[in-house]
Amino acid sequence: MSEPLRRTLRSEPIPGEHEARERAWELARAALQDREAVPVRRARRGRLLVAGAAGLAIVAGAVSPPGLAVLDSVRDAVVGDPVVVRRPALFGLPAPGRLLVNSRQGPWIVQADGSRRLLGPYERASWSPHGRYVVATRGFELFALDPKGKVRWSLARPGSPAQPRWSSDGFRIAYRLGARLRVVAGDGTGDRSLPFGGPGDAAPEWRPGAAHELALVDRGQIVLADTDTQEVLWRATGVPTPYELAWSADGRRLLALSAGSLSVLDARGRRLAQAAGDRGAELAAFAPSGGRLALVRPRAGGGSELVLTDAGLQAAGARRILETAARFSDLEWSPDGRWLLLGVEDADQWLFVRAAAPHRIVTVSNVRRQFHPGAAGPAPFPELAGWCCAP
Amino acid sequence: MAGSGRDERARVRGAQAGSASDLEALFRAHWGRSFRAAYLVVHDAAAAEDIAQESFLAAIRALDRFDRRRPFGPWLHRIVVNRAIDWARARALRAEIGDGMVAELPDRPPGTESRGDLLPRLARLPAEHRAVIVLRYLLEYTPGEIAELLELPRGTVNSRLRRGLDSLRKGLEE
Numbered sequence: 131m132s133e134p135l136r137r138t139l140r141s142e143p144i145p146g147e148h149e150a151r152e153r154a155w156e157l158a159r160a161a162l163q164d165r166e167a168v169p170v171r172r173a174r175r176g177r178l179l180v181a182g183a184a185g186l187a188i189v190a191g192a193v194s195p196p197g198l199a200v201l202d203s204v205r206d207a208v209v210g211d212p213v214v215v216r217r218p219a220l221f222g223l224p225a226p227g228r229l230l231v232n233s234r235q236g237p238w239i240v241q242a243d244g245s246r247r248l249l250g251p252y253e254r255a256s257w258s259p260h261g262r263y264v265v266a267t268r269g270f271e272l273f274a275l276d277p278k279g280k281v282r283w284s285l286a287r288p289g290s291p292a293q294p295r296w297s298s299d300g301f302r303i304a305y306r307l308g309a310r311l312r313v314v315a316g317d318g319t320g321d322r323s324l325p326f327g328g329p330g331d332a333a334p335e336w337r338p339g340a341a342h343e344l345a346l347v348d349r350g351q352i353v354l355a356d357t358d359t360q361e362v363l364w365r366a367t368g369v370p371t372p373y374e375l376a377w378s379a380d381g382r383r384l385l386a387l388s389a390g391s392l393s394v395l396d397a398r399g400r401r402l403a404q405a406a407g408d409r410g411a412e413l414a415a416f417a418p419s420g421g422r423l424a425l426v427r428p429r430a431g432g433g434s435e436l437v438l439t440d441a442g443l444q445a446a447g448a449r450r451i452l453e454t455a456a457r458f459s460d461l462e463w464s465p466d467g468r469w470l471l472l473g474v475e476d477a478d479q480w481l482f483v484r485a486a487a488p489h490r491i492v493t494v495s496n497v498r499r500q501f502h503p504g505a506a507g508p509a510p511f512p513e514l515a516g517w518c519c520a521p
Numbered sequence: 522m523a524g525s526g527r528d529e530r531a532r533v534r535g536a537q538a539g540s541a542s543d544l545e546a547l548f549r550a551h552w553g554r555s556f557r558a559a560y561l562v563v564h565d566a567a568a569a570e571d572i573a574q575e576s577f578l579a580a581i582r583a584l585d586r587f588d589r590r591r592p593f594g595p596w597l598h599r600i601v602v603n604r605a606i607d608w609a610r611a612r613a614l615r616a617e618i619g620d621g622m623v624a625e626l627p628d629r630p631p632g633t634e635s636r637g638d639l640l641p642r643l644a645r646l647p648a649e650h651r652a653v654i655v656l657r658y659l660l661e662y663t664p665g666e667i668a669e670l671l672e673l674p675r676g677t678v679n680s681r682l683r684r685g686l687d688s689l690r691k692g693l694e695e
Binding site: 132134135136138139140142144145146147150151153154155157158159161162215224 | 536539544545548549553557560561566567569570571573574577578581639640655658686689
């Protein structure tokens with residue numbers, strides 16, 4: 131009995147063993163360096179032990195003090211007493227895919243194994259379909275880059291291109307130039323102006339699965355336009371001017387986030403649901419498949435709560451996942467729809483939250499520093515620009 | 522392994538002085554078995570990674586206080602196994618145990634059931650029993666050493682070993 135048992139215990143394959151070793155070694159090396167350079171870390175350790183004694187299941191690494199505060203409030207309010215894993219840095223993503231992150235130094239692509247690449251000194255970037263390219267802006271120019279940062283083409287305009295969005299078939303890119311919207315072909319040719327636009331915050335959003343139908347805000351109203359024919363397909367009335375638009379993955383629902391309210395429209399511009407007041411949302415995102423919505427709502431008394439609901443916004447179908455005293459600043463679904471990523475600017479943290487119960491939370495601290503290496507002064511909190519499909 | 526006891530003491534001394542190469546030697550020598558021990562107690566690769574990681578971090582933070590006359594491995598293994606037991610207990614309290622524990626174990630090809638069935642059987646034992654079996658048959662500690670590591674009476678270790686092995690054997694004979 132004992133010999134077969136020994137052999138089995140020694141030889142059982144463990145998923146991701148090699149990657150786990152390398153991640154752990156990077157962490158151990160960093161911890162040794164921190165131990166030399168930052169003797170005050172001892173004070174943090176004391177706080178960590180207090181938190182551990184309070185019942186956290188797993189404590190991984192040093193955590194910044196504001197991170198600890200957020201974590202405590204998370205722990206107090208998450209449904210189902212989740213496993214909470216705390217990481218002092220981003221060692222990997224909990225789901226397949228790649229993150230695009232905009233920082234002051236430029237956009238970064240984060241691979242699933244945690245490795246990061248700075249694409250270059252660009253201002254903002256967004257993914258092409260399937261993550262094959264990135265479209266980025268800088269000064270007077272629009273750039274198409276491959277994921278290694280190599281420029282495929284660039285286009286100079288007399289103004290500052292902003293909010294570029296690549297169509298789901300890859301053949302068009304819409305972007306804003308001042309108050310007007312423009313469209314260029316995916317190979318950088320045929321740039322032209324659209325007769326829509328006006329001042330506003332909402333980026334245009336291509337309807338998935340449709341040929342060059344673009345949802346946009348024109349003179350304060352939501353419009354769906356065919357950019358090839360420049361025809362207005364519909365104009366939504368009675369919906370507050372949104373600051374953000376988002377399509378469901380199947381192109382059948384359009385989400386419009388406005389100050390104080392949240393509307394869901396169907397593909398013909400008819401309002402299906404609306405929530406306002408304390409049922410409104412600051413951030414919202416459709417799951418990559420199905421009709422589920424993740425919402426970030428302001429919490430009475432400050433802070434945010436994360437809620438999962440259906441596209442009908444029915445109160446009965448809403449499920450609160452967690453709430454904290456800090457404000458969530460970003461919200462993204464993983465491509466497989468199993469995880470959500472929340473930015474917590476006040477705490478300089480990201481929270482990965484497993485959407486299905488039993489919930490699991492991975493907190494990543496020191497986010498600013500990781501996307502501004504070597505920065506001399508305080509760095510702004512980086513913005514999530516999409517968690518894209520696996521290569 | 523890290524080499525002889527003298528070599529290991531030199532590595533610990535170097536790591537205490539801030540040598541990354543000495544720390545790496547210690548890490549490479551001990552990570553694999555620590556991670557495997559944690560995995561065999563918790564049966565969750567992500568959790569095992571967290572446990573082994575944090576154990577190394579705890580060890581690094583406590584390097585200044587470490588007595589170099591003592592071997593590094595048992596000190597680390599004590600941390601790893603105790604954390605793994607705590608994690609498994611917490612998971613059991615949350616009634617998560619049915620989720621990944623058996624599902625993560627790979628299927629075995631037909632004809633190898635006698636060996637392949639051991640791990641699912643092990644996974645069904647209480648965490649405390651799994652821990653003593655892992656300490657005994659993976660990390661090769663004697664019952665006396667296990668008693669010292671886990672701060673348990675030696676009789677308790679022996680009875681957990683016996684009950685654990687009986688359960689594994691009984692399961693295979695059924």
